[in-house]
Amino acid sequence: DAGITQSPRHKVTETGTPVTLRCHQTENHRYMYWYRQDPGHGLRLIHYSYGVKDTDKGEVSDGYSVSRSKTEDFLLTLESATSSQTSVYFCAIAASQETQYFGPGTRLLVL
Amino acid sequence: QQQVKQSPQSLIVQKGGISIINCAYENTAFDYFPWYQQFPGKGPALLIAIRPDVSEKKEGRFTISFNKSAKQFSLHIMDSQPGDSATYFCAASSGTGANNLFFGTGTRLTVIP
Numbered sequence: 001d002a003g004i005t006q007s008p009r010h011k012v013t014e015t016g017t018p019v020t021l022r023c024h025q026t027e028n029h030r031y032m033y034w035y036r037q038d039p040g041h042g043l044r045l046i047h048y049s050y051g052v053k054d055t056d057k058g059e060v061s062d063g064y065s066v067s068r069s070k071t072e073d074f075l076l077t078l079e080s081a082t083s084s085q086t087s088v089y090f091c092a093i094a095a096s097q098e099t100q101y102f103g104p105g106t107r108l109l110v111l
Numbered sequence: 112q113q114q115v116k117q118s119p120q121s122l123i124v125q126k127g128g129i130s131i132i133n134c135a136y137e138n139t140a141f142d143y144f145p146w147y148q149q150f151p152g153k154g155p156a157l158l159i160a161i162r163p164d165v166s167e168k169k170e171g172r173f174t175i176s177f178n179k180s181a182k183q184f185s186l187h188i189m190d191s192q193p194g195d196s197a198t199y200f201c202a203a204s205s206g207t208g209a210n211n212l213f214f215g216t217g218t219r220l221t222v223i224p
Contacts, residue, residue, distance in 0.1 A: 004154075031210070033211075040216055042117070042200055042214035042215055042216040042217050043155070043200065043214040044214070045212070045213075048211060058211060090154050090155070092154075094210065096210075098210070099145070099157050099160070100157070100210070100212060101156075101157070102147075102154030102156065104153065104154050105152075105153075105154050
């Protein structure tokens with residue numbers, strides 16, 4: 001998976017609790033992305049980063065925040081998890097405005 | 112609102128046959144069109160990509176056909192094999208800034224031996 005790890009790989013949590021997902025890369029790529037994958041919707045961009053401390057919103061950013069304090073780490077936080085945030089979350093990285101490489105995913109269940 | 116529309120949702124093809132998946136877009140600023148392949152439990156992996164300055168790109172058994180005037184592009188898998196059974200996503204981006212990708216909803220391909 002192109003030097004990308006995601007943790008945890010599986011998580012079950014309760015509605016209203018905060019959750020943080022971590023994406024770690026060993027490629028030193030500039031761009032990092034968080035997507036969610038849901039049946040019937042494909043992959044949708046949540047947030048992305050174009051450098052350390054440089055982040056911006058994607059298509060479905062409500063209820064999510066991100067941080068990137070180091071090139072290699074991109075954190076996604078669900079401030080107060082809801083059942084609608086049950087999904088599979090993928091991190092992706094890119095060195096330039098071309099190929100995005102995806103991590104193995106985190107399966108999140110919010111009860 | 113889905114920026115890239117993909118069809119069919121599922122596809123069953125006999126081994127050796129041709130699999131065809133279609134996508135359409137509206138945003139004329141899109142200038143990069145990749146296809147991703149995803150196996151169960153894995154992340155999507157880039158299969159092949161095209162830019163609108165060419166009408167076709169071929170890599171092995173995989174071909175992208177691109178029709179700029181119709182704003183449509185398609186993936187053709189020749190001599191389909193059971194190992195090609197996966198979900199395929201088309202995507203598009205404007206290729207600027209962080210090159211944010213907009214994905215289609217996916218096609219689940221099953222190749223029957």
